[in-house]
Amino acid sequence: MKRQRGFTLIELMVSMSIVVSVVAIATDALMQAEHVTTMVAYEANTQENLRAGMHFMVRDLAQAGEGIPQGGISLPYTATSAVNRPGTFPATTFPASFITVPAITPGSLAGQLATSINPSTGATLTGTFTDIINIIYADNVLVDAPATNHYLYSYPIIQAAPSVPVCAGAISATGASVTLDPGCFTMPGATNPITAGNLIMFHNQNGTALEYVTSVAGQVINFAGGDPAGLNQTGLANGTVAKLATTPGVFPPTTITRVWMVTYYVDSTTATDPQLIRQVNYPGYPAGAPVNPPQAIADDIENLGFSYDITSSTDAAGTYPNGPGNAAQPLLPDTPAQIRAVNVFLAGRSENAYTSQTTPIYLRNNLSTQVSIRSLSFTNQFNTSASSTAP
Numbered sequence: 001m002k003r004q005r006g007f008t009l010i011e012l013m014v015s016m017s018i019v020v021s022v023v024a025i026a027t028d029a030l031m032q033a034e035h036v037t038t039m040v041a042y043e044a045n046t047q048e049n050l051r052a053g054m055h056f057m058v059r060d061l062a063q064a065g066e067g068i069p070q071g072g073i074s075l076p077y078t079a080t081s082a083v084n085r086p087g088t089f090p091a092t093t094f095p096a097s098f099i100t101v102p103a104i105t106p107g108s109l110a111g112q113l114a115t116s117i118n119p120s121t122g123a124t125l126t127g128t129f130t131d132i133i134n135i136i137y138a139d140n141v142l143v144d145a146p147a148t149n150h151y152l153y154s155y156p157i158i159q160a161a162p163s164v165p166v167c168a169g170a171i172s173a174t175g176a177s178v179t180l181d182p183g184c185f186t187m188p189g190a191t192n193p194i195t196a197g198n199l200i201m202f203h204n205q206n207g208t209a210l211e212y213v214t215s216v217a218g219q220v221i222n223f224a225g226g227d228p229a230g231l232n233q234t235g236l237a238n239g240t241v242a243k244l245a246t247t248p249g250v251f252p253p254t255t256i257t258r259v260w261m262v263t264y265y266v267d268s269t270t271a272t273d274p275q276l277i278r279q280v281n282y283p284g285y286p287a288g289a290p291v292n293p294p295q296a297i298a299d300d301i302e303n304l305g306f307s308y309d310i311t312s313s314t315d316a317a318g319t320y321p322n323g324p325g326n327a328a329q330p331l332l333p334d335t336p337a338q339i340r341a342v343n344v345f346l347a348g349r350s351e352n353a354y355t356s357q358t359t360p361i362y363l364r365n366n367l368s369t370q371v372s373i374r375s376l377s378f379t380n381q382f383n384t385s386a387s388s389t390a391p
Helices: 009-061
Strands: 104-107 113-117 124-129 132-138 177-179 199-204 207-212 215-217 220-222 255-267 275-280 295-299 301-310 339-349 364-372
Touching (some): 009 132, 009 255, 009 295, 009 339, 104 301, 104 339, 113 301, 255 301, 275 301, 295 339, 301 364
Antiparallel strands (some): 104 132, 132 255, 177 220, 199 207, 215 220, 255 275, 301 339, 339 364
């Protein structure tokens, strides 16, 4: 009988060893590829998050000062300003020396503390204070009914014949309300109507004033006291609508314009992860149905910083450690009106910790850019009906 030949035990063991080695190598390669894919995904997500936040800031900075007098808009004050400033923690007013709010108000270290997380323990790590910035520009797309297509600032509130059209509006002596003639502007306007929470700039030959809309009734815009900004302080000595009158209650030709005040800051206390916030005007009013809620535009933000290019600086003695082209903020006698460019720095981390190694880590990245201000101040990037619905 012919013997059957097969594999010996040694041959089987060698073969199995080879197979196990090949499988181990392939598995390791697959795991490495998975780790690389995870890392790339985390990094891409972080980069996308930062770019989204930077996009909004650049867009608003490009419009800073549009339609605003170069010296800013007058704030109500007696000896010092008492107008609340969005974005500061704890809440504060604009600097006491501010009798106007400029196109850009720097806020070096005026924001919340930057925070991070220890990925191994989950403990919160506290860093330095972040910056804030306040930006104002006029809304130049607000019109009324399509049949007339009048802009809010097209005509003075009061315009007598023979001027056309005749505008039989009215401004209360204290500035507590303004009534618009429907023949000159039909309230509340189209696309993004005038409503509570808006800011209105009054402008005539005597200067400017800024007020907070508390309600709208037909053709009447009301500016009641107790607003969250502290703008409707009709009895103060300077910077109020009443002070724009030539004689008490009698105003020269006066136009009104809606103004957006946009604030950027990092909120490291409200949400689980720190967020970059874009705040339009002031939040939390009225109490029953608050308008202008803070909008989170980027998550897991660990730092926000601004520096400024100050032109015509009097910095002869080294007032700015990094020079007037990279100043944390203008220092007297320099003012925010001398800002010609803003340097923006935004840093963030991945949403989840990268755990494919012995010690888990967060993947971090940052973006920085410079935005020229005055050269771009008349660029309107909210010029479509869709985009103008939300400043």
